[in-house]
Amino acid sequence: MTEMPLRIYHNNRCSKSRAAYQLITEKGIAVDVVDYLRTPPSREELGDLLRKLGMKPEQLVRRGEAVFKEHYTGRSLSDDDWLDALAEHPILIERPIVVRGERAVLGRPPEKVLELL
Numbered sequence: 001m002t003e004m005p006l007r008i009y010h011n012n013r014c015s016k017s018r019a020a021y022q023l024i025t026e027k028g029i030a031v032d033v034v035d036y037l038r039t040p041p042s043r044e045e046l047g048d049l050l051r052k053l054g055m056k057p058e059q060l061v062r063r064g065e066a067v068f069k070e071h072y073t074g075r076s077l078s079d080d081d082w083l084d085a086l087a088e089h090p091i092l093i094e095r096p097i098v099v100r101g102e103r104a105v106l107g108r109p110p111e112k113v114l115e116l117l
Helices: 017-024 044-053 067-072 079-088 108-116
Strands: 004-011 031-035 097-100 101-106
Touching: 004 017, 017 031, 017 108, 031 101, 044 097, 044 101, 097 108, 101 108
Parallel strands: 004 031
Antiparallel strands: 004 097, 097 101
16 A cells, blocks of 8 residues: 655745654655745645645635735635635745645644644
């Protein structure tokens, strides 16, 4: 039986993302790394990730980012509008997200990724 591959939506500038990646690689597990700022997930991929995470789009939004403060602070958006915002501004996507098959976890804290290993 082959093991399901792991994928990490990663930002190397983020300490939590680097820590989650290190936890995975220290276990000798191969992981497909997606630099989601360079190759952002499509709106459909985001919807799929959210389904696997069991989260609403708004729960995946990084509120400390300048883009959030400029465009979204104090606004009440629908799930569809938040999906559009995440697709348009991938910097707003909380990280890291680690996926294996039909399951995904948000690596905050990084040890959460151990649930998929």
